[in-house]
Amino acid sequence: MAGKKVSLKAATNELLEQVNQLYPTGTVFLDFEGDQVGYVRHDQAQQKVFPGGLMITLTDLTEPDYTASHELLHLLMLLQGFPQIFFQLSLGEDELDEQMMIMATDLYNVAMHTVVVDEQRRHELITPQIEAEYLAGIHATLSDEGDQVDNERTLRLLTLLDALVFYGDHLDQVQADLNQRYPSALKTAQALYAQAFDKAVDSPYAMRRVIVRLFKLFDEQMHAWQLPPLHNTEFTTVSPVLSERQLRLSVKQVFEIFHSDMQNRESGKRAYVGLRRNDRQNSFVIDAPQGDTAAEFVSLYAQPVQEFLDQHGIPYIVRK
Known part of the structure; x- marks a missing residue:
């Protein structure tokens, strides 16, 4: 490693060991690279x-323990089976896809930070x-609201949602x-x-529920502001959390498969x-079955869920 030498707290080093x-x-x-800008952001x-392996590079050293532990906890959550998001669909415009992915990731991170921040506080890393x-990072990110509506409304909403998670019971200090x-x-x-x-976010199942809820609530707010919704319930894949019983059910009982107007980002083909069925959230993307006939869809729908997911290499989480 060619970066600067930084001494980390025992709690951060223990997290690194857990991850490894x-x-x-x-x-x-x-x-470790960079200087100290004087504020923290994600x-x-x-x-x-x-x-x-994997290299996590800190590009600012204002609070290396905070930033390093934040990254390590995100990674640890995924390694421990919390839901992931994937971007398997394309609207056909790279710039628009990129904007959609950034905002979906921001909303996903708001949900994940409920656990990340709790763990950081438990380890006295905040x-x-x-x-x-x-707070200084918020000031560096956002301009103050004025009398007129401006184009920062969405950024302010995302930033302050994350701030509410970060401050939690300490919000009164900055409210x-x-x-x-x-x-x-x-x-x-x-x-x-x-x-x-x-409700408490205390399991992968509860985390997925919050992610999907945030996607829907955010779109409702976009509608209220007469701005284009993100449609993350279709655009963004959230790994499903399924019970042993649901894995034994037929695909038709758990999922509805429909033809999207978007393309499969990987294959460039028509995406399904x-x-x-319970929350209408994108849980996987596949190409059209060979032949694309009604009979093949009947066969697909009849498969047990676990067999179908394993056959197509679709990641899922078993609900404990």
Whole structure:
């Protein structure tokens, strides 16, 4: 590693060790670059897979323990079986696809941060100083609201949703500042937060529920603002969380497969999207069955769920 030498707290090193015990294809390393900008944001690290492992590079060293532990906890959650998101569909325009993926990832991370932040606080990796630097990061990201509607509404909403997760019970320390600078966005974010996080996020199943709920609530807000919705329930694949019983049911009982107007990003062919019947969320994407006949779809629908998912290499999580 060619970066700077940084001494990390024992709790951060323990997280790195935990990750390496589970990481399946080599070793996870931390590298340190950059200076100290004076605030913390979640864009201050990068990940790069290389032969033999994964490199997590911190690109700002304002709070290396906070940033490193944040990245490690995200990775640890995936290794422990929390839902992932995948982008298997394309609208046919690279720039639009990229915008959709960024916003979907932001919403997904808001949900995942409920666990990440709890763990960081449990390990005493979030201090009053870091809380102040997080607020400074918000100030560096957003301009203050004015009297006129501007094009930052969506960014403010995403940023403040994440802030509500980060501050949690400590929100009273910064609420006056946020309310003075972003009164409308804060009110909207608090309303969405109350609806999305009405139950504890204490399992992969509960996490998936919150992710899907955020996707839907965000689109409802886009409609209210007369802005284009993201349609993440179709565009973004969320790995399904299924019980042993559901895995034994037929595909037809658990999923509805429909032809999307979007293409399969990998194959470029017509995409068929598998929606969970209970929440209408994209759970997998496949190409049209060979021949594309009604008989082949009847056969596909009759397969046991686990057999179908395994046959197509579709990742899923078994609900405990």
